Each structure stands twice: as structure tokens, then as C-alpha cells.
Amino acid sequence: MISRPQIQVSKVSKIFRSEESEIVALEDINLDIQSGEFICLLGPSGCGKSTLLNAIAGFSPPTSGSITIDDKTVQNPGPDRGMVFQEYALFPWMSVEQNIAFGLEIKKLPKTQIKEKVDALLGMLNLRDFRERYPKDLSGGMRQRVAIARVLALDSPILLMDEPFGALDSLTRRNLQDELLRIWTTFKKTVIFVTHSIEESIYLADRIMVMTYRPGKIKKEVSVTMPRSRDPSSAEFNELKKELSLLVMEEQSRHNQEQIKISTAD
Amino acid sequence: MKSSLLNKIFDRAQGFLVPIALVALWQYLSSHAIVNPQILPTPMAVIAKWWEYLLPTEAFDADKSSYLAWMVSGEMPRDAYASLYRVVVGFLIGGILALPLGLLMGANDRVYKLFNPLIQILRPIPPIAFIPLSILWFGLGNPPAIFLIVLGAFFPMLMNTIAGVRHVDSIYIRAARSLGASQTTMFLRVMIPAATPYILTGARIGIGTAFIVVIVAEMIAVNNGLGYRILEAREFFWSDKIIAGMFTIGLLGLAIDSGMNRLNNYLLKWHRGIESK
Numbered sequence: 001m002i003s004r005p006q007i008q009v010s011k012v013s014k015i016f017r018s019e020e021s022e023i024v025a026l027e028d029i030n031l032d033i034q035s036g037e038f039i040c041l042l043g044p045s046g047c048g049k050s051t052l053l054n055a056i057a058g059f060s061p062p063t064s065g066s067i068t069i070d071d072k073t074v075q076n077p078g079p080d081r082g083m084v085f086q087e088y089a090l091f092p093w094m095s096v097e098q099n100i101a102f103g104l105e106i107k108k109l110p111k112t113q114i115k116e117k118v119d120a121l122l123g124m125l126n127l128r129d130f131r132e133r134y135p136k137d138l139s140g141g142m143r144q145r146v147a148i149a150r151v152l153a154l155d156s157p158i159l160l161m162d163e164p165f166g167a168l169d170s171l172t173r174r175n176l177q178d179e180l181l182r183i184w185t186t187f188k189k190t191v192i193f194v195t196h197s198i199e200e201s202i203y204l205a206d207r208i209m210v211m212t213y214r215p216g217k218i219k220k221e222v223s224v225t226m227p228r229s230r231d232p233s234s235a236e237f238n239e240l241k242k243e244l245s246l247l248v249m250e251e252q253s254r255h256n257q258e259q260i261k262i263s264t265a266d
Numbered sequence: 267m268k269s270s271l272l273n274k275i276f277d278r279a280q281g282f283l284v285p286i287a288l289v290a291l292w293q294y295l296s297s298h299a300i301v302n303p304q305i306l307p308t309p310m311a312v313i314a315k316w317w318e319y320l321l322p323t324e325a326f327d328a329d330k331s332s333y334l335a336w337m338v339s340g341e342m343p344r345d346a347y348a349s350l351y352r353v354v355v356g357f358l359i360g361g362i363l364a365l366p367l368g369l370l371m372g373a374n375d376r377v378y379k380l381f382n383p384l385i386q387i388l389r390p391i392p393p394i395a396f397i398p399l400s401i402l403w404f405g406l407g408n409p410p411a412i413f414l415i416v417l418g419a420f421f422p423m424l425m426n427t428i429a430g431v432r433h434v435d436s437i438y439i440r441a442a443r444s445l446g447a448s449q450t451t452m453f454l455r456v457m458i459p460a461a462t463p464y465i466l467t468g469a470r471i472g473i474g475t476a477f478i479v480v481i482v483a484e485m486i487a488v489n490n491g492l493g494y495r496i497l498e499a500r501e502f503f504w505s506d507k508i509i510a511g512m513f514t515i516g517l518l519g520l521a522i523d524s525g526m527n528r529l530n531n532y533l534l535k536w537h538r539g540i541e542s543k
Contacts, residue, residue, distance in 0.1 A: 059440060079446035089441035093459040093536045102455070103445040134536040154445065 005032035006190055012065035014051055025051045027215035038191045040205035044252040048216025049194045050162055057083050057160050082151025086163040088143040090135040096146050097131040103154045121149040141172035161193045198244045203230055213251040220247055307506040316510035346518055348491040349480050356415025357476045364423035372431025393418040393479050397486055411483035418479035419472035426468025430461030470526045477519050
């Protein structure tokens with residue numbers, strides 16, 4: 001039996017209008033995501049992958065089309081979709097602990113329950129020794145752990161991640177990817193993960209949506225069937241990487257040409 | 267080891283070289299009567315006057331007052347207290363008015379549009395220019411002085427509070443929204459803390475302005491305080507007392523500023539700019 005998809009994106013377009021120009025960021029996007037799936041949105045910068053994620057998050061509604069979660073139309077951001085940003089977006093005036101507890105305090109959970117939950121998350125993400133630190137005293141990897149703990153605290157069934165590991169060095173990055181996969185398996189979350197790294201998308205995703213550069217459309221959907229944990233040096237991995245590279249490079253070169261056009265027009 | 271200690275001492279001593287040279291030049295000019303000592307007394311005369319100004323005027327009498335009260339019964343401690351009192355009261359009133367208005371104007375466009383034109387008109391008027399009006403309205407004594415100080419402290423705090431709220435990084439707002447924050451939570455736990463660096467900068471400028479205004483106000487509207495005292499000294503050609511009074515004003519200003527700086531460092535211990543001085 002096929003259950004109804006948890007997230008349904010249908011005929012979604014997004015147009016950014018300014019006085020002198022009109023940018024079609026998304027055009028006719030259709031995407032069904034089942035509960036518990038790990039989806040990567042892959043493409044060069046400017047392909048609208050973050051725009052799509054922001055629309056699902058409820059930060060900026062689509063110009064046309066609809067996005068539903070469990071058959072309810074998305075209108076606002078909300079704690080059912082935990083958002084992790086590339087810039088971490090931790091509150092610098094709150095300690096690690098306070099950052100993680102913030103969402104729970106908004107939910108008005110009893111103090112003891114908040115403390116219990118925060119303790120568990122600090123343990124799970126190896127943050128126990130840092131609970132009283134402020135974000136400025138943490139490395140990028142640590143900050144992103146805190147940001148992940150902050151959304152996990154809310155038990156959101158869906159995680160939306162906007163290039164979360166983009167600013168990290170490759171070792172930290174692999175580390176956090178593994179941690180994310182562990183969390184994903186343990187809690188059976190649905191993950192939508194935006195990245196421009198081909199390798200990252202193959203390493204993580206069940207399905208990869210390759211997006212086109214302006215207008216942003218889904219160019220191709222690639223299912224990754226390799227069992228986890230995947231070995232980036234395996235032949236199968238590299239085969240897929242080659243295939244995806246071709247697709248992404250086409251879009252990248254369109255992006256470059258566009259840039260040249262813009263700069264010569266000036 | 268030893269050389270590094272010497273380096274350290276030299277490093278510290280460096281900052282005193284210029285002041286010492288200046289005082290030496292001053293001593294030379296005044297003791298050789300190159301400059302009329304009536305106009306520029308010797309440094310020693312100023313220090314002696316400063317000391318006299320600091321000490322209690324009457325002999326200690328255990329029946330009349332406690333030792334501590336006697337210690338600060340000198341003319342200068344009373345003047346410094348009077349000035350400081352005006353600064354603190356004026357600054358607090360200014361802050362109590364500026365903070366809520368600034369937060370509202372920063373957060374709400376309608377309130378901003380309502381008040382901004384008025385503020386843009388009033389803000390460029392130096393508080394000093396309000397002196398005639400303030401005396402007309404409040405007569406003499408503390409009320410006009412404090413009114414002027416409130417004005418001086420109000421605008422820098424208001425402008426910085428508005429700017430602070432308006433410059434809150436949208437990423438924090440987005441993060442808080444996705445965590446389910448209500449308007450109130452957003453305002454109290456995101457906007458205000460995010461704006462504190464600006465607000466505290468405003469407070470620091472505000473109290474600095476208040477300190478400038480208090481000296482001027484005391485020269486005109488009241489008959490005590492440090493500002494009054496140096497003007498009074500001029501009437502008697504007591505140039506040593508004028509300079510001693512100015513020195514006290516400088517010390518008090520320094521004390522206020524370093525107090526604010528400490529408060530700043532404490533409240534902003536989370537802030538990135540702090541550890542790099």
C-alpha cells in the first residue's frame with residue numbers, strides 16, 4: 001500500500017519581481033516526499049534550491065501552486081519543520097543550553113522536562129562540556145551541532161537543511177554527515193537537504209533532485225540505492241558522481257554564460 | 267625573563283612620558299615667570315589647591331557627624347556629588363523615556379513614521395540652546411539643569427535604540443519564527459537582546475553628553491557643582507582652582523566612562539567584539 005506523501009509540492013512557481021527585472025526562481029515544481037525520506041536538492045548557486053526550501057519552510061510563499069504537509073497548506077514557518085541554516089543562526093546572547101531550550105520554552109514545557117530533554121540532546125551531540133559556552137566560543141562544527149540539537153528538541157518530523165555543512169572543513173563535514181544519518185535513522189525524520197556538493201548528496205540521499213539554473217526546475221530525479229554507509233571511493237559511487245557531475249556542469253555553464261552576459265551588458 | 271619584565275615596565279611607562287614632559291614644560295613656563303602666574307599657576311600650586319579643595323573645611327567633630335561623612339564634607343566631594351547626582355537622575359529619566367520609544371519606533375513602522383519627523387527637527391538643536399527656555403520654564407536650581415541633561419541623554423539613546431532594533435539580523439528572526447516564537451517572545455527574547463550592543467553604545471554616548479551638559483547647566487542655572495565652582499573661581503581670578511576643578515571634572519568623567527565600559531563588558535559577554543578589546 002502506498003501511503004499519501006507527507007510533503008506535496010505541486011505546480012509551484014516563484015517569481016521575484018523588481019522594478020527593472022523579473023526573475024523566475026522556480027517554475028512548475030512537482031515533488032512528492034514520503035515520510036522518512038532523505039531528499040537532496042542539488043544544483044549550482046542560483047538554481048532556486050534554497051528558494052524551494054524556504055517556500056516549504058513557509059518563509060516566502062510560492063507565487064503560484066501549492067505546498068502541503070499532511071494535506072495542510074503551508075502558510076507560515078512552524079516548529080513542525082525544523083530549519084537548519086548554513087549560517088547556524090544560533091542566538092549569540094544565549095548559551096548552548098539556552099539555545100537548545102529556547103524552542104521548548106516557547107512550547108511552555110515544564111522546566112524539569114526541558115532540562116531532561118536538553119541534557120539528552122547535549123549528550124547525543126557530544127556537547128556536554130560546552131553547555132554554558134556562548135556561540136562565539138565554538139567552532140563552526142560545534143555551532144552546527146547546537147543548531148541541529150535546537151531543532152531536534154522540538155521533535156519536528158521534518159528537517160529542512162539549507163547547505164548546513166557548506167562552511168565546514170571536509171573532516172568536520174564528514175563527521176556531521178555521519179551524525180546526521182545516525183539521527184535520521186534513529187528518529188525516522190524526513191529530511192530535505194540543500195547542497196551544491198555532488199558527493200555530499202550521494203553520500204546522504206535516498207533521492208537527489210538535480211535542479212536547473214533559471215528558471216529553477218527539476219531537471220532530473222536520481223534515486224540512490226546503495227546501502228549506507230556509502231563508500232565514496234567505490235566504483236558505484238563514482239559512476240553516479242560522474243553522471244551527476246555532467247548534469248550539474250551543464251547548469252553551471254549556463255549560470256556562467258548568464259553571468260558573462262550580465263557583465264558585458266553593463 | 268628579566269628583559270621581558272623591563273620591556274613591560276617600559277611599555278607601561280611610555281604612556282606617562284608625554285604628560286610628564288608637558289607638566290615639566292608647564293613648570294618651566296610658570297616658575298620662570300614667562301607666563302603670568304596669575305594666568306598659569308605652577309603645577310605644585312594647582313595640586314596644593316586641589317588637595318585643599320578635596321579636604322574637609324571644618325575640623326572633625328564626632329558629635330556632629332560620622333567620620334565617613336566628615337571625610338566627604340569638603341567642597342570638592344560635595345560638588346562632585348551634586349554634579350554626579352544631576353547626571354545620574356537626568357540620564358535615568360532620559361533612558362526611561364528613550365528606551366521604550368526607541369524600541370517601539372524600531373519595531374513598528376507606523377510609530378516610526380509618527381514620531382520621526384518631530385525627532386529629526388528636535389535632534390539637531392544642541393541641548394545648550396534650550397538653556398533660555400529651560401530657565402524660563404523651570405526657574406533656577408536643579409529642575410532646569412536636569413531638564414537639559416535629560417535632553418542631552420535622550421537623543422543618543424533613542425537613535426541608537428531605533429538603529430539597534432532595525433538592524434537585527436533577519437536570520438535570527440527567521441530562526442525564531444521557525445522555532446514557533448510569538449510576537450511577544452520575538453520582541454523580548456530576540457529583538458531586544460540582539461539590539462543591546464547598539465542600546466549600550468547609545469547609553470555610553472548619552473551619559474557622555476549628559477556630563478557635558480551638566481557642566482554647562484551648572485555654570486548658568488545652579489550655585490553648586492563642579493561647573494559652577496570653576497566659573498565662580500574665575501570671578502576671583504583663582505586660576506589654580508579653575509584648573510583643579512577641571513582636573514576633577516576629567517577624573518569624574520573618566521570614572522563614569524570606565525563604569526559604563528564595565529557594565530558593557532558584563533552585559534555583552536556573549537558578544538563577539540568583546541575579547542578583542
